[in-house]
């Protein structure tokens with residue numbers, strides 16, 4: 001099992017390093033051999049179809065030969081957390097791929113190390129076909145400049161590969177540490193192995209020239225016997241030493257760096273389980289070597305001895321801007337044992353620190369003010385770096401709003417860093433990249449450069465909030481430490497003023513729309529009579545009103561079967577008069593969009609009040625309210641209903657309503673509109689079971705339980721959302737189809753039960769992960785009692801993992817009519 005700490009490391013450090021994006025130059029990609037010029041190393045880029053479609057070695061790969069490799073030079077040290085491989089497809093001509101492979105890596109180009117997973121296994125499962133991309137987490141991650149992919153086969157065969165590396169730059173600059181080997185602690189019940197089990201250097205009497213557990217980004221737990229890592233021995237996360245083996249009273253560790261650096265701090269993550277004779281070191285004495293010589297005067301630091309708190313913690317040592325290319329520290333025992341799980345260094349411009357600083361932050365002792373403020377400084381630095389990058393553009397465009405931009409930049413950065421990610425473990429999953437972008441499913445979201453595969457288990461599900469995408473409700477709120485924001489910029493624009501979802505549409509469609517004149521008329525405000533508040537959001541409210549004389553405002557094509565004199569029920573969306581300019585623009589944009597939607601099963605915009613404040617949008621409302629409430633009040637036809645004298649809805653009418661929803665969605669999808677929040681609560685019911693799709697959902701208190709909340713803020717309707725919407729932030733027609741499946745399920749249950757009512761929000765998200773991994777462990781919504789197999793089949797098809805395999809709304813509509 002892996003904790004949030006590891007999860008965060010991985011999530012902050014998962015950038016594609018440039019095989020597919022082209023950032024890695026052709027000359028930095030080499031290979032042992034090539035089959036032909038058109039299958040040279042440079043064609044080994046993931047998701048590229050150039051040349052003959054992949055790198056292929058000259059000869060067939062024999063079992064156990066390991067002669068062939070594809071090598072990538074990253075030009076500097078990188079922390080690599082994930083690798084992706086793909087075979088040669090070449091538009092259907094190719095069918096070569098590597099079923100298995102090994103990885104070798106090197107920091108200096110001369111000493112090559114074979115990667116092994118935490119259980120010591122070297123071989124990685126590769127591809128099963130020529131086109132799917134298979135991503136593999138590297139557990140432990142590697143720190144290297146050069147990486148080699150070496151295809152492995154069990155029989156001789158032709159192999160071709162396309163690859164990508166994911167990770168981030170290794171800013172620590174630490175190239176190796178040398179330390180005495182970790183020892184074994186014999187507890188009465190069992191031994192605890194405190195060796196460095198992933199050390200990649202030489203281990204004889206001591207460890208030399210390698211990196212290992214002290215740099216793997218995983219901080220140990222308070223109780224060193226337990227581990228974040230699944231299925232390993234007690235003491236796995238720590239490297240530890242016993243004072244009896246060190247007559248000098250200290251353990252000396254030497255750290256070598258890539259170049260001379262200006263050091264600010266060293267952070268050592270130490271166990272302090274004094275009940276088992278483990279304590280933080282009593283004192284540390286550090287020597288610095290800048291050129292060839294060790295400085296004469298060492299630096300010494302004594303942390304406060306803590307005999308009250310058993311928690312593991314970071315101890316921060318200020319290195320006082322010493323210049324060094326090597327540091328040698330003597331850690332003095334305070335008790336019989338000393339256990340470390342991470343050591344990191346901060347130097348010069350590297351104020352951000354390596355990824356595991358971020359990761360372990362959760363385990364930091366908040367009472368250590370130093371750490372706390374450091375974290376802030378780290379984030380500050382991060383922001384500063386981004387800020388500099390965008391500064392030029394910013395200056396030109398936004399001279400007056402420095403402060404705001406800074407805030408925004410910081411939030412963007414955090415978004416970027418901590419976007420909806422879920423965890424990891426060396427595990428296969430494949431997804432077909434090509435399939436996710438088809439013309440029919442216009443993606444309304446920006447591209448996601450990083451990859452977020454998903455782990456099999458979560459140790460602390462309650463911490464999952466840290467990984468959840470979030471709708472930003474306010475663009476003014478400061479970014480919160482550790483709480484990821486979700487592709488915020490994108491969504492704020494698309495949110496309705498009432499805080500409800502408006503339809504998300506691709507930019508292209510938007511242009512198309514704005515080109516035409518809006519044909520909605522102004523309605524005299526005084527003819528509206530307030531009846532009931534339907535909901536409210538950040539910038540406005542939705543009221544149920546009666547409108548007099550509305551008939552005149554309705555287009556001829558649009559027939560309302562209401563007597564002339566009678567007032568019409570309408571929903572009035574109002575923008576608060578104090579709403580800012582952006583909100584006003586969005587509101588007007590929403591009017592434009594709404595005015596173009598003309599379908600019998602979509603709520604129509606009837607009129608507007610935009611000559612004076614507050615701006616209003618008047619839409620239809622249907623006398624029977626929303627479908628959720630409507631069905632909750634009704635029962636299926638049958639004995640029970642007869643006995644209780646309840647009103648009923650026949651099965652045929654249920655199907656009729658579902659078919660109308662499908663029809664409305666068919667219309668939306670034909671315009672490439674993505675609804676994002678299809679559910680019974682967003683469908684209105686009129687006379688004779690007519691249905692119209694609306695979008696009030698998010699703003700209504702009644703349904704707040706349907707949305708996943710973070711700190712009281714409405715966020716996402718996760719129980720209706722597809723796995724890819726939750727995990728990757730992708731909203732497409734295919735994810736609307738998923739939501740339709742859930743909506744259909746609600747209908748057949750007469751909305752008596754919330755989807756996955758037996759699961760907590762966290763468990764729903766875990767289940768999403770299971771959908772993603774697709775190992776038959778995902779829980780589907782059960783077949784409702786009323787639901788015939790044919791309908792349940794439709795639901796299941798809506799919840800297919802592969803978006804391309806889900807039916808279109810046309811198909812669903814046709815199937816429902818049958």
Ligand SMILES: *[C@@H]1O[C@H](CO)[C@@H](O)[C@H](O)[C@H]1NC(C)=O
Pocket residue numbers: 193195196197198199203233
């Ligand atoms: C560390 O100890 C475990 C448990 O005895 C052992 O399986 C493993 O091989 C050791 N690792 C190293 C690198 O010595």
Ligand SMILES: *[C@@H]1O[C@H](CO)[C@@H](O)[C@H](O)[C@H]1NC(C)=O
Pocket residue numbers: 262321323348
């Ligand atoms: C190291 O960095 C500090 C702070 O940035 C600076 O004041 C100092 O001059 C630097 N030392 C050297 C030798 O560059």
Ligand SMILES: *[C@@H]1O[C@H](CO)[C@@H](O)[C@H](O)[C@H]1NC(C)=O
Pocket residue numbers: 243244247334335336
């Ligand atoms: C090791 O530590 C224990 C507990 O603090 C102490 O009793 C013992 O004398 C120490 N042994 C050595 C060799 O320093």
Ligand SMILES: *[C@@H]1O[C@H](CO)[C@@H](O)[C@H](O)[C@H]1NC(C)=O
Pocket residue numbers: 309310311312313363364365366367
């Ligand atoms: C002990 O330290 C941990 C983290 O360092 C902290 O969360 C916890 O509140 C502390 N406990 C006490 C009793 O001070």
